[in-house]
Amino acid sequence: MTFRRMELHVHSVLSACASLEMIPPFIIEKALASGIDVVALTDHNTGANVPALLEATEGTGVTILPGIEVETAEEIHVLCLFDTLAQLQTFEKILDRNLPNYQNREDFFGCQLVVDKFGNFLRKEERLLHTASRLSIFQVHDEIHKLNGLFIPAHVEREENGMLPHLGGVPPELDLRIVEISNYESTPHVRKMWPELKNIHIIKNGDAHDLEGMVGSTTLDIEEISVANIERAILEQM
Numbered sequence: 604m605t606f607r608r609m610e611l612h613v614h615s616v617l618s619a620c621a622s623l624e625m626i627p628p629f630i631i632e633k634a635l636a637s638g639i640d641v642v643a644l645t646d647h648n649t650g651a652n653v654p655a656l657l658e659a660t661e662g663t664g665v666t667i668l669p670g671i672e673v674e675t676a677e678e679i680h681v682l683c684l685f686d687t688l689a690q691l692q693t694f695e696k697i698l699d700r701n702l703p704n705y706q707n708r709e710d711f712f713g714c715q716l717v718v719d720k721f722g723n724f725l726r727k728e729e730r731l732l733h734t735a736s737r738l739s740i741f742q743v744h745d746e747i748h749k750l751n752g753l754f755i756p757a758h759v760e761r762e763e764n765g766m767l768p769h770l771g772g773v774p775p776e777l778d779l780r781i782v783e784i785s786n787y788e789s790t791p792h793v794r795k796m797w798p799e800l801k802n803i804h805i806i807k808n809g810d811a812h813d814l815e816g817m818v819g820s821t822t823l824d825i826e827e828i829s830v831a832n833i834e835r836a837i838l839e840q841m
Contacts, residue, residue, distance in 0.1 A: 605826045608819040609641040609833070610634070611668070612682055612757065612783065612808035615652040616722075619713035619733055622813040626722030627652070627659035629814060634665045639819040641828055643668040643684050647733045648702055650691045651717050657688065658720035666828045672757060673698065674733070675740040680757040680764040682783060682808075683747050684830050690750045697746055701738045705731040740766070744777055753830040758785045758810060759800075760793050773799040781837055783808055786820055804841050 613630065614621040634642050642665060644656050653669045660667050669691035670684040685691045707715055707729055715728035738746075740756075747754040756766040759782045766773070766782070773779055782800065784793050786807045794800050809816040823836040 604824045606822055607640040607825050607828065608638055609643075609821045609823065610639050610809055610811060610817045610819045611641070611643040611670075611684065611755075611806070611821060611833075612645050612672070613642055613811045613817060614646055614672075615644060615656070616714070616716040616718060617646045617649060617652045617728060617732070618812065619647075619707065619709075619715050620812055621646075624814055625812070626718055627656045627720050628722055630656065630817070631659050631663055631665055633814045633817050635663060637817060637819055639665070639817060641666045641668060641833075642817075643670040643682070645670040645672040645682055645684075647672050648674060648698060648736060649728065649732050650688075650695055651728065653688060653691060655718055655720045668828075668830065671695070671698070673738070673743050674735050674764065675743055676735055676737055677740055677769055678735045678764055679740050679766045679769050681740065681743055681766075682753075682755040682757050683743065684753040684755070684833075685750065686829050690752060694746060694750055694752070698736060698738065701736045702730070702732075703734060703737070705734055707731040740770075740774070741776060751831070753781075753834055755806070756782045758783060760784050760788055760797065767797050767799075772797070773803065779803055781806060781834065785810065786818060804837050806837060806841060
């Protein structure tokens with residue numbers, strides 16, 4: 604058996620709400636120290652720091668999944684995970700066209716920093732990223748599946764940006780098989796509160812905005828790491 608410990612919801616300094624310690628070398632160092640084999644970088648509405656993290660991880664044994672945390676038109680957060688940077692960047696082009704051009708207010712939201720593999724400053728993202736796009740959750744779902752990515756509604760139980768409170772349940776049109784709940788929540792409690800989750804597999808992530816948030820709550824028996832194999836393993840083992 605090959606057990607892989609995973610943290611599938613990590614933010615870097617490009618997410619204004621993340622700590623300044625969330626740069627590629629520290630993220631990789633934390634993963635290695637915590638025995639985390641797979642990390643998905645999922646900044647708000649952008650994947651601009653994914654290339655740096657991919658470079659930083661070379662030769663370390665840690666696998667990086669290119670990802671993004673989309674905020675839909677309904678203000679719902681969704682994890683979108685891919686096998687390749689090219690897939691992510693294809694989706695980013697669609698998302699960019701549907702993201703309002705609001706100016707970031709650093710004094711209110713915080714800095715949004717693009718960095719290199721060493722964590723050195725390259726530029727600031729001036730457009731506000733932590734905002735609702737014009738893509739509905741159904742449109743995001745369809746675009747991710749066209750690209751063979753993995754679509755997982757994030758922290759679905761939360762009042763803020765959670766699918767269940769915002770939509771009042773699970774839309775049958777999405778045919779969901781996997782959702783994420785907050786790491787501090789009890790799975791039985793969430794299932795009791797939302798019976799619609801009865802036949803849906805639940806995972807937990809740290810939603811890491813600082814290094815301590817990288818908890819690696821998901822462990823799967825999986826040999827070759829890909830989003831398809833991760834999805835299959837979650838459905839079979841969780």
